[in-house]
Amino acid sequence: MIGAGIAKGMAVTLRNFVGSYLEEDRLTTVQYPEERNPLPENYRNFPILIFDGNDPHAGLRCVACKICEKECPPQCIYITKSEDKKPDYMGKPQFYPAVFDIDISVCMSCQICVEVCPFEAIKMDKEFELSKRERFNALLERKEQLAKSNEYYHHIHPVEAAQVDKNLAEAAAAAEAKKKAAAAATTAKASSVGDAVSVPGKPAASPTAQSLGSTSSPGVSPPAAN
Amino acid sequence: MSATSSQELEQAPPRMSSRLEGELMEVSLGPQHPSTHGVFRMNVALEGEIVRKLKPVFGYLHRNHEQIGESAGYLQAMPYTDRLDYFCSMTNNWAYALSVEKLAGIEVPERAEYLRIILAELTRLQNHTSLLGFLLSDMGAWGTPLMYAFREREKILDLFESLSGARMMCDYMRFGGCRVDANDDWIAGAKKIVDLFPKFLDEFEDLILQNEIVIARTQHVGKLSPELAISAGITGPMLRASGVNYDIRKIDKYGFYPRFKFRVPLGDHGDTYDRLMMRALEMRESLSILQQAFAQIQPGPVMNPKVKIRAFKPPVGEAYGRIEAPKGELGFYLISDGSANPYRYRVRPPSFINLTILEDMCLGHTVADVMVILGSIDIVMGEVDR
Numbered sequence: 285m286i287g288a289g290i291a292k293g294m295a296v297t298l299r300n301f302v303g304s305y306l307e308e309d310r311l312t313t314v315q316y317p318e319e320r321n322p323l324p325e326n327y328r329n330f331p332i333l334i335f336d337g338n339d340p341h342a343g344l345r346c347v348a349c350k351i352c353e354k355e356c357p358p359q360c361i362y363i364t365k366s367e368d369k370k371p372d373y374m375g376k377p378q379f380y381p382a383v384f385d386i387d388i389s390v391c392m393s394c395q396i397c398v399e400v401c402p403f404e405a406i407k408m409d410k411e412f413e414l415s416k417r418e419r420f421n422a423l424l425e426r427k428e429q430l431a432k433s434n435e436y437y438h439h440i441h442p443v444e445a446a447q448v449d450k451n452l453a454e455a456a457a458a459a460e461a462k463k464k465a466a467a468a469a470t471t472a473k474a475s476s477v478g479d480a481v482s483v484p485g486k487p488a489a490s491p492t493a494q495s496l497g498s499t500s501s502p503g504v505s506p507p508a509a510n
Numbered sequence: 511m512s513a514t515s516s517q518e519l520e521q522a523p524p525r526m527s528s529r530l531e532g533e534l535m536e537v538s539l540g541p542q543h544p545s546t547h548g549v550f551r552m553n554v555a556l557e558g559e560i561v562r563k564l565k566p567v568f569g570y571l572h573r574n575h576e577q578i579g580e581s582a583g584y585l586q587a588m589p590y591t592d593r594l595d596y597f598c599s600m601t602n603n604w605a606y607a608l609s610v611e612k613l614a615g616i617e618v619p620e621r622a623e624y625l626r627i628i629l630a631e632l633t634r635l636q637n638h639t640s641l642l643g644f645l646l647s648d649m650g651a652w653g654t655p656l657m658y659a660f661r662e663r664e665k666i667l668d669l670f671e672s673l674s675g676a677r678m679m680c681d682y683m684r685f686g687g688c689r690v691d692a693n694d695d696w697i698a699g700a701k702k703i704v705d706l707f708p709k710f711l712d713e714f715e716d717l718i719l720q721n722e723i724v725i726a727r728t729q730h731v732g733k734l735s736p737e738l739a740i741s742a743g744i745t746g747p748m749l750r751a752s753g754v755n756y757d758i759r760k761i762d763k764y765g766f767y768p769r770f771k772f773r774v775p776l777g778d779h780g781d782t783y784d785r786l787m788m789r790a791l792e793m794r795e796s797l798s799i800l801q802q803a804f805a806q807i808q809p810g811p812v813m814n815p816k817v818k819i820r821a822f823k824p825p826v827g828e829a830y831g832r833i834e835a836p837k838g839e840l841g842f843y844l845i846s847d848g849s850a851n852p853y854r855y856r857v858r859p860p861s862f863i864n865l866t867i868l869e870d871m872c873l874g875h876t877v878a879d880v881m882v883i884l885g886s887i888d889i890v891m892g893e894v895d896r
Binding site for chain 2: 286287288289290292293295296297299300309310312324325326327328351355357392393394395396399400408
């Protein structure tokens with residue numbers, strides 16, 4: 285019968301129309317600015333720099349190794365290394381970025397900078413409402429805008445941040461133990477044996493930290509290799 | 511308007527000019543026409559309402575994908591593959607990862623292979639769902655079917671987002687596995703969506719498949735003979751709608767597909783209705799693959815620990831890795847000279863090659879049918895122009 289198929293389709297439309305008032309799974313519209321769906325833990329948007337403690341300058345984990353600048357596919361990271369050094373979280377003097385800019389109009393949120401960073405310094409933010417009123421420089425984020433505290437990182441990625449903190453604490457503890465062992469060895473034995481003991485190992489626990497730590501480029505040392 | 515004889519049309523110069531010629535009227539469809547998919551333009555020569563010549567014009571979205579792949583490193587090209595066919599970033603990732611793994615001889619852990627199959631089949635589901643919506647939208651069913659399709663598609667995209675961090679630009683797979691592991695909650699959520707999907711499919715088929723208008727608009731429209739399809743290199747659901755049994759999942763046996771039981775639906779007539787049905791039937795098979803994958807997947811590592819993320823340099827050689835993407839055969843051809851960049855990086859895009867026979871399918875049909883035929887090819891301009 286001509287029209288039966290159309291009538292069947294109309295019945296589906298009617299069922300959806302009525303169902304949109306009654307059934308939870310047909311009622312899918314979210315009135316965005318007022319209502320928001322929670323973002324998943326893994327959601328990523330643009331990179332941020334993590335600092336420990338309260339001072340964005342003193343606690344910044346980044347050591348200006350420029351690996352992320354080199355690996356970034358659209359080349360949106362600009363880093364200038366500092367002249368002087370400042371102590372990192374283990375008290376070891378390290379360079380820091382004098383300039384660290386990310387052009388977020390070029391960034392494509394691929395997360396490769398996060399994957400290659402051996403210092404757990406760069407992470408992905410969840411902030412997505414980024415419209416700006418200024419045309420030219422507003423989307424070039426400076427170090428001051430990018431620096432976010434570790435508490436903020438814990439707030440946006442709780443599971444991941446806890447794992448990162450654990451890795452860093454283990455790396456620091458392993459480095460401390462190694463330093464003590466090396467000091468004890470040098471005092472007890474001849475200096476040639478002491479050199480053999482101080483070969484850097486792989487203290488980090490997670491597989492990502494291991495693979496990152498084992499692929500350091502010249503001039504850059506992973507957190508525990510001293 | 512007096513009809514021009516077909517003989518005269520044969521003698522007409524193949525290159526179309528911008529002015530009127532004889533009885534033929536030239537119309538430029540696109541590139542901003544709402545029902546051409548993306549920035550795609552067709553120069554159509556019409557006799558009355560009948561298409562006598564059709565010249566596809568593309569390249570508006572060209573952005574040097576292959577050159578970027580050659581100048582960036584191997585890993586750096588991975589997020590760019592998301593942007594090829596932005597509906598199916600997971601399968602694009604897989605095809606590229608597969609060719610690099612072939613090139614460098616990298617093994618993939620078992621759980622990663624299962625995750626890849628789950629994600630590829632979910633991608634097929636959401637691609638075919640949205641295609642059916644778009645196709646109905648091209649026929650004039652504005653809104654309703656597309657909205658229903660997008661409602662379901664969004665559930666799958668939410669899964670992608672919670673796993674990889676982005677809805678569409680997933681950038682999830684890596685050489686030698688996947689970037690992050692899926693936890694049990696994710697698997698349970700995916701299983702729930704897959705369990706509920708047949709209900710939506712039944713409803714959607716009720717909505718469109720017996721509709722008299724859909725049947726009148728699609729049956730015997732845009733017929734593609736199997737001979738022409740094979741000689742033009744057509745792949746994917748379009749080829750199978752013409753009755754050619756060619757599915758790379760069955761032929762190449764890549765990944766763990768040999769462990770799964772599924773059928774390959776085939777069409778009889780090669781018309782637009784068959785192509786539409788092909789998508790509906792393939793989704794059923796994808797659902798059965800997904801159910802088997804959820805039953806078989808075991809805990810384990812998702813990344814081969816031997817693969818270095820940074821400074822990845824495969825040995826000298828060449829490799830062609832291909833998969834059955836939702837739109838057809840998606841292949842990446844890579845030549846390595848041992849350095850950190852591929853010497854040659856070539857994409858074999860399914861939508862571009864499927865588009866090449868648009869003129870053969872459209873000749874003799876009306877302008878309105880051109881839109882339907884174009885919609886049934888299932889193109890994404892990001893992949894056509896690269």
